[in-house]
Structures are given as structure tokens and as C-alpha cells.
Amino acid sequence: MTSLFLLQLLNGVQFGVLLFLIAAGLTLVFGIMDFVNLAHGVLYMVGAYLMAAFTMITGSFAAGLLLALAATLVFGLALEFLVFRRLYERSHLDQVLATFGLVMIVNEGVKILWGTAPLTVPMPTLLSGSIPLAGPLQYPVYRVAIIAAGLVTALGLWLVINHTRIGMLLRAGASHRSTVSALGVNVSRLFTLVFAVGAMLAGFAGAIISPILSVDTGMGESVLILAFVVIVIGGIGSIRGAFLGALLVGVVDTLGRSFGPILLRTIMDPAAASQTGRTLAPMVVYILMAAILFARPAGLFGRNTS
Template sequence: MTNLLILQGLNGLQFGVLLFLVAAGLTLIFGVMDVINLAHGAQYMVGAYLAAAFTGLAGNFLLGLVLAVPVALAFGLVLEWLVIRRLYDRSHLDQVLVTFGLMLMLNEGVRILWGSAPISVDLPEALSGSIPVWGTLRYPVYRLAILGAGLGVALGLWWMIHRTRLGMLLRAGASNRAMVSALGTDINRLFLLVFGAGAMLAGFAGAMMVPVISAEPDMGDTVLILTFVVIVIGGIGSIRGAFVAALLVGLVDTLGRSFGPILLRSLMEPDMASQTGRTLAPMLIYILMAAILAVRPAGLFPVQR
């Protein structure tokens, strides 16, 4: 039982940092730009397909990952310039409708370019295998690499937001966008950088996951839903909140799916416990969100406005 707890705890943390990579960009876009971007999950999908495509061309996943990240950034910059900047002064309903249509277009676009069949990528040889973490328990090296990369990005974002001029502008923009613009900051350029960085982070998350789960159309839709749960729990516009909430969601979701049926066996028959546990497990993160919002309606670490 101890080994299972440690294993699923590590899986939950790895899932949590993956959600943070996607949520960090979305919470900045929503918090600073006040734009609801339903196409953000599709950018996660695009990152996975770019990594798969570049890996096939280069014959090396790590090189494919290095090539996919700047292309994901460029894709986000072009998307902001062509579509998103026309939504800044529109209502949230208009933003939802346009970005939902954009999400459908991107999903169909990958079907046209790569087909509907899943595309898999082999693990890089340098990161294959497993290492001992507790007694006889071993854990895949690549999943630890994902965990380390996510924590590294979180640390880098914290430093950028709290120790640089750009971060100061982002925090000020999240608090009072009109005042930042009035003080002489090119708000359109700031928004362009924010959206591009968000697309890059989502693309990086998708690229990192493609050796674990195959790239396929619509793969970003589920991640998008969980990402919105993360930013609502953490507080819109808060990177710290997104990080804490992503780890909470990752752990609750993973441990709930693993231990829910086990705990229910003490109350009901094994078959019924397994079925009930599988039914209740997907609900746990929403119960968590409802419980937190009942106590803190603005989230754990809301940005002051």
C-alpha cells in the first residue's frame, strides 16, 4: 500500500505540473488581457503534433522538442495578431464564440494535416528506463523529467513575474490595465507577449507529453476543462495560485481514481465498490473546487484589482 501511495503521489505531482504548464498561460491571458480563450487546449494539442512531426523529421525527440517550442511560440504570436487582438474590446460572449470556433478549426486542421489516427513517439533513449525511489519501487525516468521541467518552469515564471520589469508590468496589467496603458506602456505589445508565452507553455506541455500519450485530435479539450478548474481554484491571474491549484487537482484526481474503489470496498461489495469508485473519481476535482469556492469565492490566491 505504501508503494502504491508513493507511486500514485508521484503520478499526481507529474500530472499537476503538466496542468500548471497549461494553466499558467491561460491564467495570465485571462487575468491580464481579460480574454476567455477556449482555443488554449488546442494549442496544447498543436504542441504535441509539432513535437511528433519534428521528431519524425529529425529522428530525435529531444531535438524535436527544441524545435517545437519556438514554433509553438510563433504560432501563438500569429494567432494573437490575426484573431485575438480583435476581441479585446468585445464581450466575453463574443470571445467565447470566436475562440470556440477557432478551437474547432484547429482540431479539424490537425485532422487534415495528420489524419485522425493517433501518432506516437518513442521515449528518448537517454530518458528511458526507471530508477529506484523507495525500497523496491522504481519510477520512470521520463516522468521524473516532466516533473523536473514543470518545476523549473514554475521557478522561472516566479522569478520573471516578481524580479523583472516585465513581471512588474504583468502584475500591474492584471490589477489595472487602463492605468498601465495610460503610463505609456504599449499594451498591444504586452498582450502579444503574454499570449505568445501562454501558447508556448501550452505547446511545451503537449510536446513533453507526446511520448507518454499519443497525439490525437481533440486531445486538448479535456485538458482545457481541467485547466479552467485550476485557474478558478487558484485565483484568476495568479501564477502562484495556478501552481498550488494544479498540484491539488493532480493529486486529488490521481489518488481519487486509485484509492477511491479501495476505500469503498470497506462499505460495499467489491464489484459495486469498483463501479462506484470509477463513477465518483471524475467528480472529486469539482467537489474540491466547490468546497474551496465556498470558503474563498475568489480562489486561493486572488489578484487584487
Template sequence: MSTLLLLQVMNGVQFGILLFLVAAGLTLIFGIMDFINLAHGALYMVGAYLMATFAATTGNFWLGLALTLPAMLVVGLLLELGIFRKLYQRPHLDQVLATFALVLITSELVKMIWGAAPLNVPMPESLSGSMPLAGPMRFPVYRLAIILAGLGLALGLWYVIGRTRLGMLLRAGASNRNMVSALGVDISRLFTVVFAFGAMLAGFAGAIVSPILSVDPGMGDSILILAFVVIVIGGVGSVRGAFIAALLVGIIDTVGRIFGPMLLKMAFDPAVANQLGRTLAPMLVYLLMIAILCWRPNGLFGRSHAK
């Protein structure tokens, strides 16, 4: 039992890292720009499709990844300059409607270009094995590589936001956008950088998950919902909060789906326990969100800030 728990915790950490990669850019966009972007999940999906295309074209996973990152940066720049910049001063309802329309458009474009059938990306041979975890349990090396890559990016973001001039401007912009603009900072350029980098992070998450999940037109929908849960739990605008919340959500969601039915079997018939467990397990992260918001209405590391 303990070995199975350790395995599921590791799987939950890996899932949490993916959530963090999506939520980190989203929390910066939401926290600094006060912009609700429902199309962020579509960027995750586009990153996976570009990865599938580049990996198939070059025949090399690493070269495909190296091409996907700048391509997603360009996609983010084009979207920000061409569409989102016009929505910053609009009400949140307009932003929700416009970005939801972009989700539908992107989904149809993906189907037109790549088709509706799921795509698969071959796993790099150097990361295709598994390592002993405990007893007979083994953990895939590729999933461990995802965890390490996510931790490296989290440390990089911590350094940039906490130790550089750009990070100082981002923190100041999240606290008081008007004051930063009055001090002579080009807010439009700052927004462009934030949005493009957020798009690249989402695309990177889609690219690295493509060898272990099928690439399909609806893959961005579910992770977007969980990404919003993450930034609400962690606190809007807090990358540290997004990281901790993503790990919490990833572990609780993964462990709950496996051990929930097992625990319910102690009190219910196995068939009833399985059905009840499948029903209750997806609710655990939302119950966690409610509990944390009752305790800290602004999230774990959130704060009220003037716009």
C-alpha cells in the same frame, strides 16, 4: 499500501506539472487580458503534433523539442495578431463563441494534415529507464524529468513575474489595465507577449507529454477543462495559485481514481465499489473547487481587480 500511495502521489505531481504548464499561460491571458480563450487546449494539441512531426523528421527527440518551442511561439504570435486582438474589446460571449469555433477549425485541420489515427513519439533513450522508488516500486525517469522541468519553469516564471520589469508590468496590468496604459505602456505589445508565451507553454506541455500519451485530435479537450478548474482554484491571474492548485488537482485526481474504489470496497460489494469509484473519482476535483470557492470566492490567491 504506503508504497502504492507514494507512487500515485508522484504520478499526481507529474500530472499536476502538466496542468500547471497549460494553466500558467491561461491564467495570465485570463487575468491580465480578461480574455476567455477556449482554444488554449488546441494549442496544447498542436504542440504535441508539431513535436511528433519534428521528432520524426529529425530523428531526434531533443532537436524536435527545440524546434517545437519557437514554432509554438510563432503560432501564438500569428493567432494573437490575426484573430484574438480583434476580440479583446468584445463581450465574453463573443470570445467564447469565436475561440470555440477556432477549436473546431483546428481539430479539423489537424485531421486533414495528420489524420485521425493517434501518433506516438519515441521516448529519448537517455530518459527511458526507471529508478527505484520504495520496495519493489519503480518510477519512470522520464516522468521525473517532466517534474523537474516543470519545477524549473515554475521558478523561472516566479523570477520573471516577481523580479523583472516585465513581471512588474504584468502584475500592474492584472491589477489595473487602464492605469498601466495611461502611464504610457504599450498594452497591445504586452498582450502579444503574454499570449505568445502562453501558447508556447501550452505547446511545451503537449510536446513533453507526447512520449507517454498518444497524440490525437481530442487530447486538448479534457486538459482544458482541468486547466480552468486550476485557475479558478488558484485565483485568476495568479501564477503561484495556478502552481499550487495544479498540484492539488493532479494529486487528488490521480490518487482518487486508484484509492477511491479500494476504500469503497470496505462498505460495498467489490463490483458496486468499482462502479461507484469510477463514477465518483472524476468528481473529486470539482468538489474541491466548490469547497475552496465557498471558503475563498476569489480562489486561493485571487483578488478582485479593476479592469
């Protein structure tokens, strides 16, 4: 049982790191730009598809990753220039409707380009082994690399936001956007930078998870819902909140799905416990969100505007 708990805990951390890469860009866009972007998940999906395409073309995982990041960045900037900047001054309802429509358009475009069959990305040889954890327990090196990449990204974002002039402007823009604009800062350029970073992070998440999960259309929708849960728990606009919220959601969701049926077997027969556990497991993160919002309505690190 201890070995299973350790294994699932690491899986939860890895899932949390993946959620952070998606939620970090989403919370910046929402917190600084006050823009509700339901199409953020398609950047995650497009990143995965581009990773599959470029890896197949180049035959190199590293080259495919670099090209996928660059292409996702360009794709995100194109969306910002052609679609999103026309919605910044519109109501949240208009933003929701427009970005939801964009989700369907991009999904259909992906089907036209790559078809409906799931794609796979080969595991890089250098990261294809396992490392011993405790006794006979082994953990894939690639999953450890995902955790490390997420932690390095989180550290880099923290340094940029808290110790650079750009970060100062981002923090100021999140709190007093009109004041920052009055001081001569090009808010439009700032918005473009924020969206570019968010797009690249989402694409990075899709690219690095593609050797583990099958790449298919619609893969961004389910993870987008959890990303919204993450930023609500952590506090809108807070990178620190997004990081801690993502780890909480990843660990709680993974452990809940693994140990929920096991715990229920102590009070129910195995068949009923298994069925009930599968039904209740997806609800655990939303119960967690409700509990945190009851105690802290603005999230763990959100700004209380009441």
C-alpha cells in the same frame, strides 16, 4: 499499499505539473487581458503534433522539442495577430463563441495534415530507464524529468513576474490596465508577449507529454477543462495560485481515481465499489473546487473585488 500510494502521489505531481504549464498561460491571458480563450487547449494539442512531426523528421528528441516550441510560438502569435486581438474589446460571449469555433477549425486542420490515427513519439534513450524509490518500487526517469521541467519553469516564471520590470508591468496590468496604458506602456505589445508565453507553455506541455500519451485530435479539450478548474482554485491571474492549484488538482484527481474504489470496498461489495468509484472519481476535483470557493470565493490567491 504504501508503495501504491507513493507511486500514485508521484503520478499526481507529474499530472499537476503538466496542468500548471497549461494553466499558467491561461491564467495570465485571463487575468491580465480579461480574455476567455477556449482555444488554449488546441495549443497543447498542436505542440504534441508538432513534436511528433519534428521528432520523426530530425530523428532527435531534443531537436524535435526545440522546433516544436518555436513552431508553437509562431502558431500562437499568428492566432493572436489574425484572430484574438480583434476580440479583446468584445464581450466574453463573443470571445467564447469565436474561440470555440477556432477549436473546431484547428481540430479539422490537424486531421487534414496528420490524419485521424493517433501518433506516437519515441521515448528519448537517455530518459528511458527507471529509478528505485522504495524496495522493489521503480519510477520512470522520464516522468521525473517532466516534474523537474515543470518545477524549473515555475521557478523561472516566479522570478520573471516578481523580480523583473516585465513582471512588474504584468502585475500592474492585471490590477490596473488603464493606468498602465496611461503611463505610456504599449498594452498591445504587452498582450502579445503574454499570449506568446502562454502559447509556448501550452505547446511545451503537449510536447513533453507526447512520449507518454498518444497524440490525437481533441486531446486538448479535457485538459483545458481541468486547467480552468486550476485557475479558479488558485485565483485568476495568480501564477502562484496556478502552481498550487495544479498540484492540488493533479494529486487529488490521481489519488481519487486510484484509491476511491479501494476505500469504497470497505462499505460495498467489490463490483459495486469499482463501478461507483469510476463514477465518482471524476467529480472529486469539482467538489474540491466548490469547497475552496465556498471558503475563498476569489480562489486561494485571487484578488477579492467585493
